[in-house]
Amino acid sequence: MLHGPLVAALLLLCTPSFAGRLTPAGVTASSTYPEENGIAYDAARLTDGKLSTAWVEGETGGGLGSWVEVDLGAPKKVHEIRLYAGMWYSGDYWARGNRPKEVEISYADGTKDVFALKNEMKAQRFVLPSPKTTNTVRIKLKGVYDGSTWLDTSISEIQVFDAETDGRSVARAVTASSTLPSDTDGSYEPANVQDGLTDSMWCEANRDGDGTGEWLSYEFGAPTSVSKLTVVNGIGTSMSFWMKANRATAATLQFADGSTESLVLKNSMLSQAITFPAHNTTSAKLSFTTVAKGKEFNDLCISEAAFSE
Ligand SMILES: [Ca+2]
Ligand SMILES: [Ca+2]
Numbered sequence: 001m002l003h004g005p006l007v008a009a010l011l012l013l014c015t016p017s018f019a020g021r022l023t024p025a026g027v028t029a030s031s032t033y034p035e036e037n038g039i040a041y042d043a044a045r046l047t048d049g050k051l052s053t054a055w056v057e058g059e060t061g062g063g064l065g066s067w068v069e070v071d072l073g074a075p076k077k078v079h080e081i082r083l084y085a086g087m088w089y090s091g092d093y094w095a096r097g098n099r100p101k102e103v104e105i106s107y108a109d110g111t112k113d114v115f116a117l118k119n120e121m122k123a124q125r126f127v128l129p130s131p132k133t134t135n136t137v138r139i140k141l142k143g144v145y146d147g148s149t150w151l152d153t154s155i156s157e158i159q160v161f162d163a164e165t166d167g168r169s170v171a172r173a174v175t176a177s178s179t180l181p182s183d184t185d186g187s188y189e190p191a192n193v194q195d196g197l198t199d200s201m202w203c204e205a206n207r208d209g210d211g212t213g214e215w216l217s218y219e220f221g222a223p224t225s226v227s228k229l230t231v232v233n234g235i236g237t238s239m240s241f242w243m244k245a246n247r248a249t250a251a252t253l254q255f256a257d258g259s260t261e262s263l264v265l266k267n268s269m270l271s272q273a274i275t276f277p278a279h280n281t282t283s284a285k286l287s288f289t290t291v292a293k294g295k296e297f298n299d300l301c302i303s304e305a306a307f308s309e
Pocket of ligand 1 (some may be wrong): 045047050052054157
């Protein structure tokens with residue numbers, strides 16, 4: 001039997017796991033590198049849900065003092081800011097361009113935080129010392145890591161999280177039956193299926209199989225009501241990549257009490273919302289029962305598979 005204060009402490013510990021990703025109303029920048037060879041580097045690239053697109057500052061030199069500002073549309077209780085610093089188009093591009101080393105984060109009330117970033121191609125999380133109610137988040141470059149080729153500084157994606165569940169049931173942990181090892185362009189870990197990025201993915205690693213029977217398992221940490229799975233099937237980076245790997249066409253969901261639901265997945269690169277009768281559960285296991293073959297790799301990849309109420 002758990003006692004009151006311990007339960008309260010556990011609930012507090014749980015809160016960040018259920019943080020919800022906010023959908024920005026807009027994003028602006030102090031300067032932008034001009035479009036080149038048909039590729040744009042404007043501020044909208046910061047919140048388009050793709051790591052393969054980036055904002056690049058347009059100052060002379062490294063861009064110290066440049067800023068970007070995310071408009072949340074209304075005051076929100078901001079709990080965490082996540083930055084994908086540098087150009088994530090590929091591991092090679094990331095090393096060649098400047099990456100932010102230190103940023104000043106400021107809020108609508110004028111208060112500020114300083115965030116020191118690591119020099120690594122990983123999502124970098126800044127958890128606020130205490131949640132801040134604000135309708136804007138401004139990120140100003142105060143220091144950079146030098147790239148090997150290009151002097152300009154870029155950020156590929158910014159995500160802002162609140163401390164409320166607000167209908168979103170992001171699981172505390174996702175595990176998989178097998179996972180393709182990381183390479184120079186990034187990881188294929190199961191957590192990629194609920195990061196809100198359509199071009200980051202989990203891929204299975206069974207040498208002989210086509211993905212049939214592989215699974216993703218979600219731990220919610222507490223009873224959570226789920227009735228929707230939002231899926232980006234296959235490699236969501238681009239149509240040419242999407243054609244290469246296997247996609248799922250049917251799956252079974254199994255909940256903590258043993259009950260199941262059968263799901264049909266569209267063999268499409270577009271985001272799809274699959275609804276099912278609501279289950280209140282601490283876990284869900286998504287097992288893929290049939291797949292469609294890609295043209296190049298006989299591996300099943302899933303870019304997004306995220307639960308919500
Ligand atoms: Ca982007
Ligand atoms: Ca993803």
